[in-house]
Amino acid sequence: MSFDAHRCPNGHVTYPGHTRCPECGEEQTETVDLAERTGTVVTWTTSQATPPGVREPNHLAIVEFSVEGESVRALGQLTTANGVEIGSEVEPVYEEELRDPEAGIREPDSQEWDGYRFEPV
Amino acid sequence: MDRVAIIGASMTAFGDRDAWVRELLAEAGDAALRDAGVDGDDLDHLYVSNMASGEFEGQTGVPNALAHDLGALGAYTQRVDQTSASGGAGIYAAWQSVASGASEMTLLVGGEKMTHKTTSEATDVIASLTHPVEYKHGATLPGFAGLAARKYLDEYDAPRESLGKVAVKNHRNGVDNPHAQFRKEVDLETVLNSPIIADPLRLYDFCPITDGSAALLFCPESVAEEYADDYVVVSGIGGATDTHVVHEREDPTTMQGVVESSEVAYEMADRGPEDVDLAELHDMFTILEFLQSEDLGFFEKGEGWQAVEDGVTDRDGDLPINTSGGLKSKGHPLGASGVAQAYELYVQLLGEAGDRQVEGSVGLACNVGGFDNCVTTTILEQP
Ligand SMILES: [Zn+2]
Numbered sequence: 001m002s003f004d005a006h007r008c009p010n011g012h013v014t015y016p017g018h019t020r021c022p023e024c025g026e027e028q029t030e031t032v033d034l035a036e037r038t039g040t041v042v043t044w045t046t047s048q049a050t051p052p053g054v055r056e057p058n059h060l061a062i063v064e065f066s067v068e069g070e071s072v073r074a075l076g077q078l079t080t081a082n083g084v085e086i087g088s089e090v091e092p093v094y095e096e097e098l099r100d101p102e103a104g105i106r107e108p109d110s111q112e113w114d115g116y117r118f119e120p121v
Numbered sequence: 122m123d124r125v126a127i128i129g130a131s132m133t134a135f136g137d138r139d140a141w142v143r144e145l146l147a148e149a150g151d152a153a154l155r156d157a158g159v160d161g162d163d164l165d166h167l168y169v170s171n172m173a174s175g176e177f178e179g180q181t182g183v184p185n186a187l188a189h190d191l192g193a194l195g196a197y198t199q200r201v202d203q204t205s206a207s208g209g210a211g212i213y214a215a216w217q218s219v220a221s222g223a224s225e226m227t228l229l230v231g232g233e234k235m236t237h238k239t240t241s242e243a244t245d246v247i248a249s250l251t252h253p254v255e256y257k258h259g260a261t262l263p264g265f266a267g268l269a270a271r272k273y274l275d276e277y278d279a280p281r282e283s284l285g286k287v288a289v290k291n292h293r294n295g296v297d298n299p300h301a302q303f304r305k306e307v308d309l310e311t312v313l314n315s316p317i318i319a320d321p322l323r324l325y326d327f328c329p330i331t332d333g334s335a336a337l338l339f340c341p342e343s344v345a346e347e348y349a350d351d352y353v354v355v356s357g358i359g360g361a362t363d364t365h366v367v368h369e370r371e372d373p374t375t376m377q378g379v380v381e382s383s384e385v386a387y388e389m390a391d392r393g394p395e396d397v398d399l400a401e402l403h404d405m406f407t408i409l410e411f412l413q414s415e416d417l418g419f420f421e422k423g424e425g426w427q428a429v430e431d432g433v434t435d436r437d438g439d440l441p442i443n444t445s446g447g448l449k450s451k452g453h454p455l456g457a458s459g460v461a462q463a464y465e466l467y468v469q470l471l472g473e474a475g476d477r478q479v480e481g482s483v484g485l486a487c488n489v490g491g492f493d494n495c496v497t498t499t500i501l502e503q504p
Contacts, residue, residue: 016254045267046320051245054259062368075368111253
């Protein structure tokens with residue numbers, strides 16, 4: 001398993017990937033694994049009113065990684081909100097099932113349900 | 122060039138309604154036709170703004186149903202789904218139909234039926250607009266609001282109380298709107314002590330779940346006086362999109378779709394933010410009123426909260442915002458909301474807003490889908 005960001009020939013990095021690079025329009029040709037990197041919390045929240053199949057409370061953060069000078073961000077669940085502030089350092093932790101695929105409105109087979117939570121370092 | 126006029130408008134009571142979407146749409150559509158004395162079979166085009174009638178109640182094909190119920194058989198019909206901005210996108214479609222010459226009489230009806238679902242289920246229907254990498258983490262629109270609000274308060278040293286004052290103001294305005302879901306004042310203490318929904322935002326920072334419908338009737342300005350003594354014109358309109366994936370935005374506190382759609386609308390109307398007398402903003406969450414009032418150019422970035430603190434956006438202030446009560450107190454039936462914003466401007470510009478009447482000849486409505494994912498800004502003026 002990996003936490004893949006996508007890179008175009010001009011060095012722009014995005015998570016998730018897109019058919020064309022949103023920055024320059026070229027095809028994204030490489031992946032960069034973020035799983036072993038440390039990121040910084042841009043902002044975070046604790047959601048107390050969550051949709052079917054989602055843990056409650058649900059701590060969420062937008063986290064910024066630096067890949068060779070290019071910034072790339074990802075939204076993800078936090079393992080805990082304890083001690084988390086804007087600017088906190090976090091690292092990705094793999095989770096097999098982030099929410100119950102059967103409980104929500106989206107067709108379970110239409111997407112993946114595993115991914116990475118963020119753990120304060 | 123012949124401008125596009127709005128010669129009739131209506132909105133139903135917003136709130137917890139027994140009626141289903143087909144009936145809500147017919148109620149508002151019928152009332153707008155009556156407002157201008159126009160028959161269903163006079164309609165060339167009929168647009169329905171609706172996000173999710175299939176998901177909410179298993180009813181699809183609503184424009185056809187409405188055409189039949191209004192006696193508008195033969196009219197060209199189309200459903201407009203732009204999530205929460207379906208209403209604004211419907212105004213764009215209706216404006217385009219008349220401006221292009223394709224239609225000489227266009228009815229737009231926006232509506233949604235939601236309250237039969239639990240809050241959790243309704244939140245999930247709306248969250249289904251998110252990218253799979255967001256959806257799998259349980260991201261919701263209220264969650265995005267919490268993320269943006271924390272960043273905003275931190276970045277611009279705004280007090281938490283200032284968000285609460287948006288709710289207090291819009292509830293106050295809603296008291297005088299007979300169509301509003303909530304017609305009850307709230308005090309700041311109640312807002313600040315209400316349960317946390319998406320930290321730092323609390324219950325009273327969020328709009329409710331609502332059933333309702335609203336409608337607008339459009340024709341060329343050159344023939345408007347044949348139907349109505351008083352009418353308003355669409356002097357500017359623009360639509361723009363922002364990223365689908367919300368975290369990919371450079372600045373979480375800037376709504377680029379609002380910036381770009383309003384630039385187009387201002388240019389078309391030959392107006393600037395300083396010309397706007399009153400505005401209806403998409404306050405699905407209190408923080409959105411700050412962000413839009415800045416990104417529309419009313420206030421400098423990071424100073425929208427100060428304007429609310431100073432009373433600038435109160436009904437008796439220099440720039441009244443959400444005289445209708447906003448989504449916050451009027452309610453937010455997704456597809457209806459953008460249409461109902463224009464309804465408020467229409468009655469204000471015609472001087473028919475009763476106890477909530479303000480002075481002004483230029484009104485602006487900003488309708489936001491997703492979390493700025495798609496936006497329509499409309500400027501309405503007295504002729
Ligand atoms: Zn690129």
